[in-house]
Amino acid sequence: MTTAMTSTSKAVADPAGGSLRFYGVWALGIIVLIVLPMLFSSGGSLTSFSLIGIAIVFALSYNILLGQTGLLSFGHAVHYGLGGFAACHMMNAVVSHGWPIPLPFIPLFGGLGGLVFAVIIGWVMTKRAGTVFAMISLGIGELVASSSLILRSVFGGEAGITTDRTALPKLLGWSFGPQLQVYYLIAFWLVLSAIAMYALTRTPLGRICNAVRDNPERVQFIGYDPHVVRYIAFCFAGFFAGVAGGLAAINFEIANSAYLGAIQSGLVLFSTFIGGTAYFFGPILGAILVTYLQLGLTSLTTVWQLYFGIIFIGIVMYSPGGIAGLLMMHRPLIRAGTLWTVIPSYLVAIVPTVALACGVILTIETVARFSGGDPINLFGVAFNATSPVTWLTAAVLVAGGFYVARLTWRRIADAWDRAATVARDRGYLA
Amino acid sequence: MSEAVSGTTAAIEVRAVEKRFGNVGIIRDLNLSVARGERHAIIGPNGAGKSTTFNLISGHIAPTSGEVKLNGDLISGLRPFEINRRGLSRSFQVTNVFARMTVWENVRCAVLWATGHRYAFWKNVDSLPEVRERTAQILDDIHLTHRRDVPAGLLTYAEQRELEIGITIASGATVVMLDEPTAGMSHAETDRAVSLIRRLTEGKTLVIVEHDMSVVFGLADRISVLVYGHIIASGTPEEIRRDPKVKEAYLGEEAH
Ligand SMILES: Nc1ncnc2c1ncn2[C@@H]1O[C@H](COP(=O)(O)OP(=O)(O)OP(=O)(O)O)[C@@H](O)[C@H]1O
Ligand SMILES: [Mg+2]
Numbered sequence: 001m002t003t004a005m006t007s008t009s010k011a012v013a014d015p016a017g018g019s020l021r022f023y024g025v026w027a028l029g030i031i032v033l034i035v036l037p038m039l040f041s042s043g044g045s046l047t048s049f050s051l052i053g054i055a056i057v058f059a060l061s062y063n064i065l066l067g068q069t070g071l072l073s074f075g076h077a078v079h080y081g082l083g084g085f086a087a088c089h090m091m092n093a094v095v096s097h098g099w100p101i102p103l104p105f106i107p108l109f110g111g112l113g114g115l116v117f118a119v120i121i122g123w124v125m126t127k128r129a130g131t132v133f134a135m136i137s138l139g140i141g142e143l144v145a146s147s148s149l150i151l152r153s154v155f156g157g158e159a160g161i162t163t164d165r166t167a168l169p170k171l172l173g174w175s176f177g178p179q180l181q182v183y184y185l186i187a188f189w190l191v192l193s194a195i196a197m198y199a200l201t202r203t204p205l206g207r208i209c210n211a212v213r214d215n216p217e218r219v220q221f222i223g224y225d226p227h228v229v230r231y232i233a234f235c236f237a238g239f240f241a242g243v244a245g246g247l248a249a250i251n252f253e254i255a256n257s258a259y260l261g262a263i264q265s266g267l268v269l270f271s272t273f274i275g276g277t278a279y280f281f282g283p284i285l286g287a288i289l290v291t292y293l294q295l296g297l298t299s300l301t302t303v304w305q306l307y308f309g310i311i312f313i314g315i316v317m318y319s320p321g322g323i324a325g326l327l328m329m330h331r332p333l334i335r336a337g338t339l340w341t342v343i344p345s346y347l348v349a350i351v352p353t354v355a356l357a358c359g360v361i362l363t364i365e366t367v368a369r370f371s372g373g374d375p376i377n378l379f380g381v382a383f384n385a386t387s388p389v390t391w392l393t394a395a396v397l398v399a400g401g402f403y404v405a406r407l408t409w410r411r412i413a414d415a416w417d418r419a420a421t422v423a424r425d426r427g428y429l430a
Numbered sequence: 431m432s433e434a435v436s437g438t439t440a441a442i443e444v445r446a447v448e449k450r451f452g453n454v455g456i457i458r459d460l461n462l463s464v465a466r467g468e469r470h471a472i473i474g475p476n477g478a479g480k481s482t483t484f485n486l487i488s489g490h491i492a493p494t495s496g497e498v499k500l501n502g503d504l505i506s507g508l509r510p511f512e513i514n515r516r517g518l519s520r521s522f523q524v525t526n527v528f529a530r531m532t533v534w535e536n537v538r539c540a541v542l543w544a545t546g547h548r549y550a551f552w553k554n555v556d557s558l559p560e561v562r563e564r565t566a567q568i569l570d571d572i573h574l575t576h577r578r579d580v581p582a583g584l585l586t587y588a589e590q591r592e593l594e595i596g597i598t599i600a601s602g603a604t605v606v607m608l609d610e611p612t613a614g615m616s617h618a619e620t621d622r623a624v625s626l627i628r629r630l631t632e633g634k635t636l637v638i639v640e641h642d643m644s645v646v647f648g649l650a651d652r653i654s655v656l657v658y659g660h661i662i663a664s665g666t667p668e669e670i671r672r673d674p675k676v677k678e679a680y681l682g683e684e685a686h
Contacts, residue, residue: 204542204558205551207531211539214528220510221488221520222601223543232549278530 026195033187037180046179048295053186054247055291057193059271059283061240066269067277068201069233070213071126072134075141076241076268079114081260082144083242085154086113087249088161095167102171103250107189110246111239118238126230129216141265148257160256163249176250186247193240198280200236209233267294270308274315276322285323303368310360336423345415349408356405359397366390439502441466441605441635447486447496447506449479449659456482457659460496464652469636471646474656480639481523483656484609488520489513500605515543519603523610523639525590527597529583533574536582536593538565540600564600571630572596573622588619592626599630607637612645624649647671655679
């Protein structure tokens with residue numbers, strides 16, 4: 001794990017066991033990707049898995065900036081989108097010129113599309129980090145998104161650029177017409193990109209990126225120009241975002257201005273942050289969760305973005321390390337054998353916390369559907385948005401849930417303190 | 431480094447350097463010469479401009495006028511990493527490490543440029559034997575091997591100060607500048623740090639800012655006294671001890 005901070009002195013595991021576990025995790029991931037469509041073979045699942053695969057590549061590329069190098073970008077979708085357009089143009093060119101390039105090579109051209117733009121724009125952008133970089137990235141994002149509607153010959157205006165992935169030369173008899181074949185193409189590029197991006201974190205450059213993130217001033221006094229470091233990181237991030245965009249172009253057979261826009265840039269920031277930026281696998285969890293939520297929530301409620309916002313605020317306030325941070329918090333406890341002392345307090349907290357969440361959902365949906373009068377279906381229970389019974393239920397759930405939940409959260413905190421103290425005494429926590 | 435390595439070229443040569451912040455002249459007509467292999471202490475009251483002098487020499491800030499030479503080459507106006515690559519390394523008065531990275535990673539990052547790996551993104555950083563050996567050696571030198579996997583931000587104060595020294599010497603720079611390396615340390619910790627510094631800068635040029643007079647007079651070959659941004663005396667410890675200007679301006683009653 002890139003910035004995984006092994007916070008213990010006893011953590012220096014024997015290298016053989018460590019590397020076995022390491023390759024085991026990667027092998028397991030690959031096996032899961034292979035068998036997933038066999039377990040869930042419906043068209044809907046295949047589509048979801050494909051989208052998740054693309055989102056993971058995109059989020060991992062974003063974390064090269066945010067988690068590794070400390071660059072907060074509001075315009076990362078520019079590289080994703082340009083990768084998508086590059087891939088579409090390349091596919092159409094391959095078809096019209098009859099070049100012998102099969103579909104699985106196309107994401108590479110998407111990557112080059114993202115990379116070329118990063119190479120051109122990156123030097124100026126990465127001169128400064130922090131707010132300056134964030135603001136410039138926002139500006140560039142808007143600039144490119146609006147240009148995409150004006151430069152019709154390249155971006156195809158509102159309609160975008162369409163393509164036909166099945167028209168490319170076949171590879172081993174695969175036409176890539178069926179979604180299953182597209183899924184495997186995406187899974188292949190996901191594995192390739194994830195390995196490459198992980199390897200990048202283990203290179204001299206990757207480590208210096210971390211140093212630039214932590215302390216750009218001091219880096220200058222150990223021989224490095226933080227500007228160059230940020231620039232190279234930016235180019236890598238642009239390349240892999242372009243790969244993700246190329247995969248999206250293959251999946252949807254279209255690239256349009258929505259690929260490059262602020263919503264797409266916001267979504268990748270959101271996924272990466274929720275997953276957790278401090279660990280390599282964080283953005284993977286985030287991309288899975290956010291893509292699922294997006295697919296699931298949009299069909300359930302019109303105010304799904306509100307829920308995204310609430311989740312985001314909750315994570316920022318209570319778990320800035322994201323889901324990965326929450327999970328990894330428990331590692332010292334597992335090592336010290338004190339995890340079992342906190343589990344009961346978690347179990348106790350589940351009921352009131354779920355009640356509180358239901359109350360919040362019911363409140364939001366009541367407000368959202370009050371004028372429309374649409375019925376609410378909360379986990380199989382029907383509510384009427386205009387009925388006082390619903391209002392009262394929501395109020396009781398929120399108030400009562402919050403009151404009880406707070407007590408149980410305190411118990412968790414106490415149990416944690418005790419477990420952590422023991423872990424510290426046993427030398428598993430610094 | 432300059433080819434014209436004559437025995438007389440100073441490691442550091444500061445000529446008529448001025449530094450103004452706005453209207454305030456903080457450094458006034460600063461002249462300083464540090465010979466190769468010398469241990470040179472800079473002393474002076476709080477706010478005299480000692481850290482500012484370090485910043486001027488190491489490229490952290492540019493002089494308003496005047497020039498700084500390293501081994502005979504002009505370095506004023508260069509950026510810190512360019513100066514560092516020419517063999518000058520400095521530490522900071524306020525600990526300035528990579529807080530979220532482990533002790534091991536901190537030192538290793540400081541080894542990478544000097545071992546020629548630079549911005550390499552095609553090499554596995556864990557399988558570079560010379561980097562690993564050098565990092566392990568430095569950790570051993572600064573007595574932090576047992577803390578190698580602890581994030582630097584979680585170290586105790588004294589440990590962070592030792593790490594600060596470790597990062598500074600890790601590149602193998604021939605000119606080492608330490609800004610109050612023992613500030614805030616207990617007596618025992620100071621003794622340990624001083625013997626550490628003495629050992630690690632063997633055969634190198636050392637410039638050190640230090641408030642503890644017993645450390646200064648025990649360690650330094652030469653001492654410069656900085657008062658209000660101007661060096662009022664420069665000489666051997668014996669000369670400085672006897673200098674009436676120094677007695678008056680700085681050492682005062684506490685003169686040894
Ligand atoms: N960037 C800056 N802008 C304005 N004034 C500064 C700046 N840096 C330093 N100064 C001022 O310059 C003077 C000298 O500061 P400096 O830190 O060099 O002193 P010092 O000799 O290192 O003192 P100390 O013993 O307390 O470390 C101080 O009055 C300080 O306020
Ligand atoms: Mg100072």
